[in-house]
Amino acid sequence: MGKFVITTRKNGECQFTLKAGNGQAILASEGYTTKAACLNGVESVKKNSADLSRFEKLESKNGKFYFNLKAGNGQIIGTSEMYESTASRDNGIASVQKNAPDAEIVDETAA
Template structure:
């Protein structure tokens, strides 16, 4: 059975970020940029612990008037952001996908 996974990446500017991919390979959540690999790894741990809780998600409206969502830690800090969706129902499906795949222990270090 295929499961989701995280990809941990280092940018050309030396910063780190991660993406969460669903079992079909689609990107379902992206992190901010972190100064260190350890900080990005801590961000993954935070997503793993917060993703199962629907109350940690907030659907918002972008500047182009389309929905997206954020995942917040218990301290209300944003730890992941979705893509822009065509409808609120599509955004809610995205939330369900992060709830389903976010607790995965699988992390791929793309730069390793």
């Protein structure tokens, strides 16, 4: 079962990482100025991950593949790791769809 891990960045912002059942990071958020905003981001991932059209498939300048998960308003709520192939990227999307809806939230922030 997947989990959202909430951590604090060096600049004090909160971020979340969605990890698959095997512990591999499959989606990471931007930095949020408050924990409440970060938790809203987690809820947005849970809601939007069910809709395949919310996933934007991309290729980086160095030829690696990745994806963004977008909210209904078009804002990016999470970005994947880099993958060597489109098949691996697509497996990453499937993993987010499988793990995000029921993932537990683990808060590792100091507050």
